[in-house]
Amino acid sequence: MSAIHSHAVPAYSLAITMGDPAGIGPEIICRSLAGLTASERAAILLVGDRDTFARAAQVTDVDLSFCAVERDAEVAGCVAVAQIEMPSGDIPPGEISAAAGEAAFRCIERAxxxxxxxxxxxxxxAPLNKAALHAAERYYDGHTGMLASLTGAPSSFMLLASEQLSTIHVSTHVSLRDAIDRVTVERVTATVAAGYDHLRRLGIEAPRIAVAGLNPHCGEGGIFGDEDDRVIAPAVMQLQKRGWEVQGPISADTVFYRASRGEFDLVVAQYHDQGHIPVKLIAFDTTVNVSLGLPIQRTSVDHGTAFDIAWQGRADATNMRAAIDHAWRLVRNHG
Incomplete structure (x- = not known):
C-alpha cells in the first residue's frame, strides 16, 4: 500500500478507523458523528475511504460531508478523512472478502x-472480521494482537470497561487449556499493573482492584487445584507491597457481583470467558474494549461486523458512542 504522509496535517484528538467496509463500521461511525457537536467532529480524524463513509451517511440518513486531510481539510463543517488506498477486488456488503480484510488492516496500520x-x-x-483478515493473509487474532505487532509491543492486555463493571484479562484468545498455563506470577502482576495505570490515567487516584481466582472457590486449599495458592496469592502480595489496594484471589462466583455493587473499580479475570460473560451480561450495549500495554491508546466497540444487518441502515451506534466517550476521557485526563 502507499501510505500518505503530510506534516501539514493538524493534530486530532481521536483517529477512528473504518473497520471492515462490508460490515456495520461505517454506519455506526456516521451515526455517532451525527450526534456530536461541530467542534467535537473537528477534533476527529477518520481513517478509511471517503466514498465508503459518504455511502454510509446516505444509508443512515445523516447530514455529513467528508474531506481529505491532504487536500481540503480547511473546508468548514466537513469531517476529515485520512484516505487509505483501497485494495482491488469487490467488497460485497455483508460478506467476507479478502479485499475488505485488507482494507481493515490498512486502516489500523495508517492509524x-x-x-x-x-x-x-x-x-x-470499528469492528473487523477475523475471517476476512485471514483471507487477506493478515494472520492476527484481532485488533489487539495486530496493534501489538504494529507497535512492537512485547505483550498487551484486553480491558472491558463499563460504568457498572470493568474487567481486565490475564489471557484472551487462547484455548482454556492454554489459558491455565498462562496464569503465572509475572503475567498476573503485569495485568494488574496495566489496569492500575489505566485507571490512574482516567483520574482514579487509588484504584481498588480485585483479582479473581482461577479454580472453583479458589481451589479450596488445593482440593480443586493449587494455582490460586501457588501463583495468584503471591502475585497479589507483591502488589500489596507497592501500597496498592489489591485483593485476591477472590472466588469468581462472587467477585463480579461485589464489583458490580461498587466495591472494586476493576476485576482481573484469569481467562477470556471468565471476564467477558459477566461484563456483557450487565452492559452488553455499552461495554468498551480497551487495549492496554501498548505504546498507543486504543478503545473499540465490543461487538462484531454484524454482516446480517450491514448496509441496511439498521445498525445501532450505542456501543460506538461509548467507545468514543471513553476515548474522550483518556484525552481529557491524559492529553
Missing amino acids: VELVQDGRAGVIVT
Missing part, C-alpha cells in the same frame, strides 16, 4: 502511523 507521528491521540476502532 498507528498517525499516532506515532503525533498527528492523532487515541485510536477508536
